[in-house]
Amino acid sequence: MAPITKKTKLNNLSSKLIAYRIWFQSAFLLLWLDPLGLRLHGMCSPVFHCYSCPLAAFACPIGVLANFSALHLFPFIAVGLLIVVGALFGSLVCGWACPFGLLQDLLAKIPTPKFDLPKWTGNFRYVVLVVTVLAVPYFFGKDHPLFICSICPAGALEAAVPNIAKLAAAGQTIVWPSTAKVIITVLIVAAMFLKRRPWCRLFCPLGAIFSLFNRISAFFLRFDAEKCNNCLQCHKLCKYGIEPEKSPNDVRCIRCLECINCPQNALSLAGVFKKSKKTS
Amino acid sequence: MSTEDLKKNDTHQPKQIGRCIFTPAILILAGLLMLTYAIAFNSVTVVAQKETDETTPQTAPDDKSTSDQAANLQSLRLSEPQVVRDVTVGGLERLSTGLLKRTYTGQPDALCPT
Numbered sequence: 458m459a460p461i462t463k464k465t466k467l468n469n470l471s472s473k474l475i476a477y478r479i480w481f482q483s484a485f486l487l488l489w490l491d492p493l494g495l496r497l498h499g500m501c502s503p504v505f506h507c508y509s510c511p512l513a514a515f516a517c518p519i520g521v522l523a524n525f526s527a528l529h530l531f532p533f534i535a536v537g538l539l540i541v542v543g544a545l546f547g548s549l550v551c552g553w554a555c556p557f558g559l560l561q562d563l564l565a566k567i568p569t570p571k572f573d574l575p576k577w578t579g580n581f582r583y584v585v586l587v588v589t590v591l592a593v594p595y596f597f598g599k600d601h602p603l604f605i606c607s608i609c610p611a612g613a614l615e616a617a618v619p620n621i622a623k624l625a626a627a628g629q630t631i632v633w634p635s636t637a638k639v640i641i642t643v644l645i646v647a648a649m650f651l652k653r654r655p656w657c658r659l660f661c662p663l664g665a666i667f668s669l670f671n672r673i674s675a676f677f678l679r680f681d682a683e684k685c686n687n688c689l690q691c692h693k694l695c696k697y698g699i700e701p702e703k704s705p706n707d708v709r710c711i712r713c714l715e716c717i718n719c720p721q722n723a724l725s726l727a728g729v730f731k732k733s734k735k736t737s
Numbered sequence: 738m739s740t741e742d743l744k745k746n747d748t749h750q751p752k753q754i755g756r757c758i759f760t761p762a763i764l765i766l767a768g769l770l771m772l773t774y775a776i777a778f779n780s781v782t783v784v785a786q787k788e789t790d791e792t793t794p795q796t797a798p799d800d801k802s803t804s805d806q807a808a809n810l811q812s813l814r815l816s817e818p819q820v821v822r823d824v825t826v827g828g829l830e831r832l833s834t835g836l837l838k839r840t841y842t843g844q845p846d847a848l849c850p851t
Contacts, residue, residue: 498825499818508825516825524824528831533779534817537771544764598831675761729757 468717468725475714478552482559489514489556501535503542504555505663507609509616511623519590519663520612523605527594539663543670547677551657551664552711557611558657564649572651573698579658579709582665590662607635610656613642653696657711668708678705678716679727691716691724775817783820783829784810785839813839 474481489506491497491514498508502515518535525532542550551558565571589605599606606612617634624631633639648655657664671677680702691701694715699707701716701724716724787809815823823829826845832838 499822501821516821521821521824524829525820528820528824528829528837529835530781530820530837532817532821533771533775534821537768537775540764540768540771542768544761544768599827670764673760673764675758675765729761 467728468722471714471726472717475718478713479559479562481553482555482562485554486556486559501538503538503550505557505611505661506555507606507612507616509612509620511616511619513615517611519609520606523590523594524599526591527599527604529595539666543667543674545675546667547671547674547706547712548664548667548710549674549676549712550667551661552713555657555663556615557661558654558711560614561649561654561656564646565653567650569650571653574652574659576698576709581659582661582668585660586662586665602635602637605662608637608641610638610642610645613638614646654711658697658709664711668710671706671708671710671712674706675729677727677729678710678712678714679725680705681723681725684721684723686721686723688720691719694718779817780814781817781820781837783813783815783837783839785813786842787811 485504489502489504490510490512495514497514498516500515501518501521503518505519506513506515506517508516508520516535518539521532521535525535585605589603589608593601593603594605598604602608613634617638621631621633645656645660652658678701682702685702687702689702695701696713696715697709697711699710699716701707701710704710705716705724714726717726820829823839823845826841828839828841828845830838830840
């Protein structure tokens with residue numbers, strides 16, 4: 458039997474906070490919804506939140522990357538912010554701060570049968586990033602139907618829906634989003650009932666960027682093989698089909714941190730800033 | 738999979754703590770430098786339609802010559818935060834000449850056209 462081990466301060470805190478993750482996501486949602494009405498659209502947020510949302514506080518980094526690509530400019534603000542946040546937290550942002558992730562987590566609570574797709578489908582996120590965010594805007598401009606903002610379901614739900622409601626309430630002519638955007642949004646929303654975080658795991662270009670930092674970020678998931686007794690409880694704790702003991706900092710991980718509830722404390726949230734004890 | 742195999746697969750153990758700190762620290766520094774440069778120094782030149790005076794008699798669009806249109810254009814230097822703000826409302830476009838043009842005069846649209 459593996460010895461009962463002492464948790465680190467960071468791990469102790471994070472394992473306590475996991476139960477309140479939805480509240481953290483809601484608190485971040487309030488932040489992105491611009492409670493002070495500042496509309497700081499000159500700066501990006503590190504989450505997938507459409508700047509056309511009537512309450513958006515910051516600019517969407519993916520929208521900025523795509524638009525700058527269409528203008529043939531290098532987006533220093535968006536890239537700088539994504540590098541800083543990614544290098545610090547990796548995809549922890551996806552699990553704890555993203556409003557579109559919160560929506561998917563809430564819909565996943567509805568008790569419907571959940572299906573999983575093969576692991577390789579997660580690579581489609583990189584295709585979305587390269588094609589719709591970088592290549593299509595650069596070569597064809599932002600009027601192309603595959604321009605990310607023209608097909609983004611977050612834009613449809615966070616911006617188009619409230620704006621349509623606003624125009625309808627004011628009795629003005631309603632401006633509908635493109636057919637492709639409506640179809641994609643309906644499909645993604647339907648998929649949210651059948652798969653956990655379908656957008657994040659299959660299509661999200663921002664998640665694709667943050668996932669690349671998972672293996673090198675300052676905060677990371679540490680697996681201690683000495684403590685693991687192969688109970689595979691972490692497989693049951695992970696709702697995203699990752700095997701944390703094999704790949705604790707997997708690119709598919711959204712860092713919900715559920716797996717650190719490992720009964721042996723073999724998995725923990727760790728940071729590079731604190732010198733750890735040397736393992737033999 | 739045995740515990741020994743797991744030990745071999747465990748790729749993110751900061752045994753060499755210096756190496757682990759080095760990569761994120763360099764990236765964070767690079768990101769902060771980019772942000773500082775973008776906010777404090779970077780600017781982009783765009784052309785914009787001059788705001789027309791209400792009292793100036795308007796000519797019909799058909800009568801406008803190319804030279805008139807060119808005379809109505811002014812060059813602006815926008816900081817990167819201003820460019821970001823403009824793209825959030827679809828306020829900038831790239832002309833075939835490679836120039837960037839502001840698509841509005843006065844107050845920008847409230848929303849992105851998509």
